[in-house]
Amino acid sequence: MATVAAEMRAEGVNVINFSVGEPDFNTPPHIIRAGKKAMDEGYTKYTAGPGMIEFRKAICEKLKRENDITYTPADILVxxxxxxxxxxxxxxxxxxxxxxxxxxxxxxxxxxxxxxxxxxxxxxxxxxxxxxxxxxxxxxxxxxxxxxxxxxxxxxxxxxxxxxxxxxxxxxxxxxxxxxxxxxxxxxxxxxxxxxxxxxxxxxxxxxxxxxxxxxxxxxxx
Missing domain, CATH: 3.40.640.10 (Type I PLP-dependent aspartate aminotransferase-like (Major domain))
Structure with a gap:
């Protein structure tokens, strides 16, 4: 369905696509800026297999803050x-x-x-x-x-x-x-x-x- 919707949109058809679970707005500017800043600062190399330690720590913080579950970075795989x-x-x-x-x-x-x-x-x-x-x-x-x-x-x-x-x-x-x-x-x-x-x-x-x-x-x- 997503493929059909994309083809119709390319032909100029106004399509409301309910087949894909994604936001209907563009990436917010502050996220774009953060991504660009990370690339400018050299975050473009291979990471550890489970993911960057900073990222896994941030995920642990999210899980504690929003879900009230305590994890360590060793529990997280990205x-x-x-x-x-x-x-x-x-x-x-x-x-x-x-x-x-x-x-x-x-x-x-x-x-x-x-x-x-x-x-x-x-x-x-x-x-x-x-x-x-x-x-x-x-x-x-x-x-x-x-x-x-x-x-x-x-x-x-x-x-x-x-x-x-x-x-x-x-x-x-x-x-x-x-x-x-x-x-x-x-x-x-x-x-x-x-x-x-x-x-x-x-x-x-x-x-x-x-x-x-x-x-x-x-x-x-x-």
Whole structure:
């Protein structure tokens, strides 16, 4: 859809494109100035594999300030966009014979990340009347010893659904009981207009559930 929209726009058609999650305004001037200043000062070389230490410290500060979660720079990995982070996580955690829970409707790339790791996505229904939270009856039917992880996306692309605290806690407890890794895509954390956003790892820590959670965030949505 993004390709079609770009082609139509090139032909002079006034297109409102809802297919890509990106701001509808240009990069703010102060960010452009900061980028130019960094290049002028020589920040143009290879960085450490996990990312610049200054950047990882800034991410830790953000997570403490906005999400009330304490991390160290050693906990943070920076990639070329969250899409690469999600791919990297699946490559690191899953292999042939594994299954991964993906809730539908889903962002188009979630099942493909799993397949690229030679694992199998297991599609589980959600409940539209309840903000597209998991259908736990369907989850019970679909889970098996082969399942090694579950992908969470709240707020969701494409539904916009924001999962409540109870649904996330229930899923975290199931993940803990079954030794699943929870991959939480939270790139739309600031785009919540009704209700409240809950960080998966914040709930995991506050309620001492002890599930293994990998949180993926993005800089391009707000």
């Amino acid at each position: 990639s070329n966009g969250e899409k690469q982070s999600l791919y990297n996580v699946c490559q690191a955690l899953f292999e042939a014979g594994d299954s991964v829970i993906v809730f539908r409707p889903y962002w188009v790339s979630f099942p493909e990340f799993v397949r690229l790791a030679d694992a199998e996505p297991v599609l589980v229904d959600t409940v539209p009347e309840h903000n597209f939270e998991p259908d736990f009856n369907d989850l019970q039917v679909k889970k098996s010893p082969d399942v090694k992880g579950v992908i969470v996306n709240s707020p969701s692309n494409p539904t916009g659904g924001v999962w409540g605290e109870d649904a996330l806690l229930r899923l975290l407890k199931i993940a803990k009981e079954n030794s699943w890794v929870v991959i939480s895509d939270e790139c739309y954390e600031r785009l919540v207009y009704e209700g409240e956003f809950y960080s998966t790892e914040k709930l995991n820590r506050d309620h001492q559930i002890g599930a293994n959670v990998v949180t993926c965030l993005s800089l391009s949505k707000t």
